[in-house]
Amino acid sequence: MSGDGLLVAVDSPVHRIPAQVKLVALVVFVLTVVSTPAAVFWAFGMYAVLLGGAVMVAKIPVPVVSRRLAVETPFIVFALLLPFVATGPQFSVLGLKLSQSGVLGAWNLLAKGTLGVVAAIVLSATTAPRDLLAGLERLRLPATLVAILSFMVRYLSVVSDDLQRMRIARESRGYSGGRVGQLAAVAGGVGALFVRSFERGERVHLAMRSRGYTGRMPLLSVQGASQAQWVEGLAISLVAVVVAVAARVVGS
Amino acid sequence: MHVPDGFFNAPTSVATGLIAAGAVGFSLQRANREIRETGPALAGLTAAFVFAVQMVNFPVGAGTSGHLLGGALAAALVGPWTAVLVMSTVLLVQGLLFADGGLTALGTNITLMGLITVLVGYALTRTVLQVLPRRMGSVVPAATVGALFSVPVAAVAFTGLDAIGGAVDIPLGKLAAAMVGWHVLVGIGEAVITAAVLSAVVGTRPDLVYAARHLQQDLVLVDAEGNTSTVSPDRPIAAKPAGRSVGVGVAVTLVVAGGLSLFASAHPDGLEFVGAKLGFDSAAKESAVAGSPFADYGVGGIGNAQVSGALAGIIGVLVTIVVGLALAKLASLRANKASENRAS
Numbered sequence: 001m002s003g004d005g006l007l008v009a010v011d012s013p014v015h016r017i018p019a020q021v022k023l024v025a026l027v028v029f030v031l032t033v034v035s036t037p038a039a040v041f042w043a044f045g046m047y048a049v050l051l052g053g054a055v056m057v058a059k060i061p062v063p064v065v066s067r068r069l070a071v072e073t074p075f076i077v078f079a080l081l082l083p084f085v086a087t088g089p090q091f092s093v094l095g096l097k098l099s100q101s102g103v104l105g106a107w108n109l110l111a112k113g114t115l116g117v118v119a120a121i122v123l124s125a126t127t128a129p130r131d132l133l134a135g136l137e138r139l140r141l142p143a144t145l146v147a148i149l150s151f152m153v154r155y156l157s158v159v160s161d162d163l164q165r166m167r168i169a170r171e172s173r174g175y176s177g178g179r180v181g182q183l184a185a186v187a188g189g190v191g192a193l194f195v196r197s198f199e200r201g202e203r204v205h206l207a208m209r210s211r212g213y214t215g216r217m218p219l220l221s222v223q224g225a226s227q228a229q230w231v232e233g234l235a236i237s238l239v240a241v242v243v244a245v246a247a248r249v250v251g252s
Numbered sequence: 253m254h255v256p257d258g259f260f261n262a263p264t265s266v267a268t269g270l271i272a273a274g275a276v277g278f279s280l281q282r283a284n285r286e287i288r289e290t291g292p293a294l295a296g297l298t299a300a301f302v303f304a305v306q307m308v309n310f311p312v313g314a315g316t317s318g319h320l321l322g323g324a325l326a327a328a329l330v331g332p333w334t335a336v337l338v339m340s341t342v343l344l345v346q347g348l349l350f351a352d353g354g355l356t357a358l359g360t361n362i363t364l365m366g367l368i369t370v371l372v373g374y375a376l377t378r379t380v381l382q383v384l385p386r387r388m389g390s391v392v393p394a395a396t397v398g399a400l401f402s403v404p405v406a407a408v409a410f411t412g413l414d415a416i417g418g419a420v421d422i423p424l425g426k427l428a429a430a431m432v433g434w435h436v437l438v439g440i441g442e443a444v445i446t447a448a449v450l451s452a453v454v455g456t457r458p459d460l461v462y463a464a465r466h467l468q469q470d471l472v473l474v475d476a477e478g479n480t481s482t483v484s485p486d487r488p489i490a491a492k493p494a495g496r497s498v499g500v501g502v503a504v505t506l507v508v509a510g511g512l513s514l515f516a517s518a519h520p521d522g523l524e525f526v527g528a529k530l531g532f533d534s535a536a537k538e539s540a541v542a543g544s545p546f547a548d549y550g551v552g553g554i555g556n557a558q559v560s561g562a563l564a565g566i567i568g569v570l571v572t573i574v575v576g577l578a579l580a581k582l583a584s585l586r587a588n589k590a591s592e593n594r595a596s
Binding site for chain 1 (some may be wrong): 266276288291293296298299303347455456460
């Protein structure tokens, strides 16, 4: 697990938009999608086109997007089961009895979930974790929370590497495979990982104190976003809002 | 377990978002003294630890392996308030950096996996500790019970949220049975893993286990003349009497639950859902008469009623949070006064 998250390191207009603008744009977009009635199919087509445009402009390779969509799998399974368990009037396709509201519910879940995940992928693929934290700070997330987040992001790869080394050491001693008897070995490693992480946290804090840390972290952010950047970054979300309003007024 | 976007309707997402924000703010206030003393690095590294551990495959028998959610474990290790912050941090990073869990569902995810598992886990751990012998090792079975129940309770809460604002029409009984049944299994895995990890920590650094700090033995000192005296071990900062933290946990849960039910009764759409689900026979007949279920999703469904219902829900949750924050303020005022008294 690298400390860079899912960043795709290329230069694009989307990469250059300040993180706080992208965060606001993402929240507006996803909220808009979620509050659109599921039966207005064309609205979801428009959202998909908008999002596809964002992926193109951001120069994110399509295979990367489709690979990262895998996090959605459990809920796709759930969505596919819906037509069989939901109530309401039923109709049959190829001898299978499907619930109408279940089919609509499955579509609702798939469409909104997928659009949400792709939108989040666009954010995480175009924003370095550091910039994201600076953006959250500018959006007035409490300073303590930003500090905790920044330490987590900073030490994520260290802790993951620790875990990896312990796994290799454990498996070299023959504790591999999935038998219950090996739970103690795996859990012992994880317990040791907690102690190591905790002690590392104590050491880091002492080192900070000895360098003059008084309880206030230096600000991460460099500069605010210009009005033009806000307009540029929010453009897609604003179009989505217009689509949603149209969907409400026009209907399916 | 991460809920994606679109699973719950927008008002529910916003309401759980406000609950999550209130809970994080409350926890920041409660953990403030501790974090000032130990630094944000400690909490950040604990969050990194939880994130890493969620990727570990634990063999839990019958050839299957399980993942840890870690709420109850984190609560036992670093205390409930820091644990809420840690779990929220993990979920925020997963949502923003790894596109895992929808962004509008972030509040729901934090409420279910960051708040409920931690508070239920910790409250149960402390309750069981009261009846077990006052020994360090007692924390392991206590946290096991906490972990065992924390997951099914979160599943029940998920079902409740679905009843209030699920975007999909599933019979509530079926959903509850499936969710709780499955998550009892997950809870057993969680309990086994929590017990194993916690006993490993108790074996090496028992002083680090927050839930068992009050169980540390007195130190027996022997001076040069051979006189023995006992001193209590270093009191951890911000240590509070057991009953009180449990009481606060229960109070928060009650307040949150109260807020939720207020939301439910103020939300006509939610009531409609619950009604439809509880007696779905008549509902099915009714919608059969009404023709296509699509009719419900058209322009007619989005009238003033829904907007006002959502507004009422949001106001209810806001009131809940204001009350919670006022309680926190009161508590911290009292704590400050107490520490002043001690200092003088």
